[in-house]
Amino acid sequence: MGRPEKPVDRSVPACAELADFLRALKAEAGLTYERMATATGGAPSKATLERAASGRSVPAWDTVAAYVSLTMTPTTWLVPWDPMRRARSLWICARRAARAPYYLHKAPDxxxxxxxxxxxxxxxxxxxxxxxxxxxxxxxxxxxxxxxxxxxxxxxxxxxxxxxxxxxxxxxxxxxxxxxxxxxxxxxxxxxxxxxxxxxxxxxxxxxxxxxxxxxxxxxxxxxxxxxxxxx
Known part of the structure; x- marks a missing residue:
């Protein structure tokens, strides 16, 4: 199953929550980053997929979407919520936490x-x-x-x-x-x-x-x- 991953960076909780979610999908699917990257033809690459689930930064949405698609299994389809929709929600929260100005605590009125x-x-x-x-x-x-x-x-x-x-x-x-x-x-x-x-x-x-x-x-x-x- 490959070498153990480094712990998720928890400096930004919202980024860590997205990383935890992605890693849980990967673990459920029983995949390695090598196999995931091979399935995509290297786009996104193994390094990009690893970085997406590191918590150190917010990945591009296309990378997150590819990650979720690669880890979908018959079991995943049976959950009462949409993994892609959940990923999108977590990604938005992570981007917001990483990029929002200090004064923006809620949606503008x-x-x-x-x-x-x-x-x-x-x-x-x-x-x-x-x-x-x-x-x-x-x-x-x-x-x-x-x-x-x-x-x-x-x-x-x-x-x-x-x-x-x-x-x-x-x-x-x-x-x-x-x-x-x-x-x-x-x-x-x-x-x-x-x-x-x-x-x-x-x-x-x-x-x-x-x-x-x-x-x-x-x-x-x-x-x-x-x-x-x-x-x-």
Missing amino acids: PQMVWGVADFSRALRDQHVWAGCPTPGEMQRMAGPGVLPSSTTRRIIQGHILPVDPAQAIAFLTICHARDLLSWIEAGRRALEKDRPHDVGTYAWVKAHKSMLARQAESDDTALADAPEINVA
């Missing part, structure tokens, strides 16, 4: 946005809270032409805002933001305050009104479908 600078910072904080996916990863997840990596890089550097609400929604969805209506409302509020005469501001106003209308329609449908309660 779009209701605290009042201007363009606030909105830009909230987008950047949400990106960190989601584990800092790379611009390339975000481009692939969003689909062709939606979030070009060059544009995404400038958004997370704080140089620009998303070009329109649709791009903002794609960015926020990938970054696991909750309550997209509040985020679009925040963008509308920020732009109306700081860029009232900008032609792009109208798109945010229109998108916000459209989302409000859809929500109202959804609420009306839910009420119409609700069973009647006889209180007599």
Whole structure:
């Protein structure tokens, strides 16, 4: 089964938890890093897989995903939770612990946005809270032409805002933001305050009104479908 592994580095608890999870999968599958690397054709390599489960740093998500896929067994499929989803959650927590600024203890609140600078910072904080996916990863997840990596890089550097609400929604969805209506409302509020005469501001106003209308329609449908309660 190969030589014993070095103990997990526990300097950053979230990184250690991810490493423990990966090692447990490997042990359950009865694999060595040599066999895992051979199965991938060396990409990721044996050294990369070992480092992913060391706890010393946060591996790339592609490496974690490959690691989990390689260790899946019939027994793994029977567990009442999705190992890949669990790995993703642990990876996000590890990235957040390793990269989040000292002040970021929870997901940003779009209701605290009042201007363009606030909105830009909230987008950047949400990106960190989601584990800092790379611009390339975000481009692939969003689909062709939606979030070009060059544009995404400038958004997370704080140089620009998303070009329109649709791009903002794609960015926020990938970054696991909750309550997209509040985020679009925040963008509308920020732009109306700081860029009232900008032609792009109208798109945010229109998108916000459209989302409000859809929500109202959804609420009306839910009420119409609700069973009647006889209180007599």
